[in-house]
Amino acid sequence: MRNNKPPSFASRIYSVWYRHMRVYTRHLFSNGFPPFMEPLILLAGIGLGLGKYIERMDGVPYIQFLVPGLIVAPAMFTATFECTFGTFIRLEFDKAYDGMLGSPLTVNNLIIGEIFWAGTKGMFFSFAVLSVVLVFGVVPPHSYIFTPFIGFFTGAMFATIALTFTSFIKTINHINFYITGFISPMFFFSGVIFPLNTLPSSIRLFAELLPLVHSVRIVRAMATSHFEIHLLGDVLYIVLSITIFGFFAIQRFKKRMID
Amino acid sequence: MSSIVIKVEHLHKTYGPLKAVNDLSFEVNRSVCHGFLGPNGAGKTTTMKILYGRNQRDSFPSSKVNVFGYDPGQDELQIKFFSGVVPQEDNLDSELNVHQNLEVYSKFYGMGKKAAQARIDELLEFMELSEKHKGRIRELSGGMKRRLSIVRAILHDPQLLILDEPTTGLDPQVRHLIWSKLRQLKENGVTILLTTHYMEEAFQICDVITIMDKGRKMMEGEPQSLLSEHVEQFVLETRNINPVSPLQMKFNRDLIRLDDSHKLPMYYSNDFTALKNLSDQLEQKEYNLRQSNLEDLFLKVTGRTLNEEQ
The missing domain is CATH 3.30.70 (Alpha-Beta Plaits)
Known part of the structure; x- marks a missing residue:
């Protein structure tokens, strides 16, 4: 029965992911229902109210303009909460990482597992929005079918950024700065609610630096099946962010946990 | 049977101006319970953490740490794979119940589902926790939590068990229960390292004790002979x-x-x-x-x- 080799890298990452999945699905209803509720409320609000004032945006009915952004924005929010509050609590209050580091896992495994989990949650949240808009027939299904994968990468990207931030903070209250100062404004300036090309050019340049912009642009391209070469830049942005911030997060947590 | 499984030579650990561990050397034999005694801040916990790669030792050429043939500086995973760690502060997953806590850890150790299930049942029985297997962590008493932490640490049948103050804050009944279980584990061949500041604990279960103070080893030997030689x-x-x-x-x-x-x-x-x-x-x-x-x-x-x- 005794195996004398520790589990492989992949199974270690999977075991960390599995731990998060077990914790999340333990409260299946309270965790799994709201992601479907949120888009319902949004659609109702727009259908009944806002949509009456704004009929078209960027040449399409407003509701159709909104959907691509609404699919990836929840992935950003959920990954952000998971890897700020969630991570900080596991690190400092529950000491869950302390226990895990007593088993055959390294800091590297913990962080990569965390990123995969946040990506999975991002994909689930994107999927939830997609199912709601499909049920209401707001958008045609065929062009949207793969968009939850962009939710995965959006989640993973925001996880790495949030983890890097969380690795520096000393109290949980510092997270408020990150959320109100960085994440919330991003929702408004990433081309989710209005197109960026109407912004003054200086602000537009700044907006190009925001991570969510690139996720939204990819989903929008998928939705219209209109792919252009500059989309590669958006893909590159996401891949590089995950790699660079992921690397920093691992280094920072190593320093913080193994002194 | 008395083969050396842990060998530490000239271990140092500095935190800023503080020398947490200062030129510590010791050896531990297989299937022995080795206790580290000392006041808070003596360097006991730091030493334990260095052994399983949770802390890094100062890099001196003369410093050597060997745990069952591995150096924790490089083979952290190997060491953690055949060791179990019971930390000073309980860090059970409060979001999961008793059984799920163990199930999640069985995955960390790469155990198959069936083997894990059988082992979990066996160990909950062993630690007298079977009734609580669906219990919430918050509803467990301090003693139950500690016993569950021990179950979690021995799920994968480790050769080495490291316990950091295993009975601090527990009532006498639980302490005696834990001691008797640790003795049984030792009889089954497990090597046990523990830190404590309870003298009675050291006397009850340790074959060898090291008394530490301010990061240094002050004394080492069998409890009984140390006592008769020095007091x-x-x-x-x-x-x-x-x-x-x-x-x-x-x-x-x-x-x-x-x-x-x-x-x-x-x-x-x-x-x-x-x-x-x-x-x-x-x-x-x-x-x-x-x-x-x-x-x-x-x-x-x-x-x-x-x-x-x-």
């Missing part, structure tokens, strides 16, 4: 009830040693009659004449005054 057999403890200090008592300095570094003087001697005669100068309520124990040794070695960490 007189009997103690007369005094309690100052009368305004007349027991310090003013007359006694033979060849037979009796006085320790008055604390407020209340203690008289040590191998000659019971001498102490008995001395105690006759006091009233019944003012003294306690007893055999010396490990605590006397501990206080003799580490001093009676508090350090800044205590």
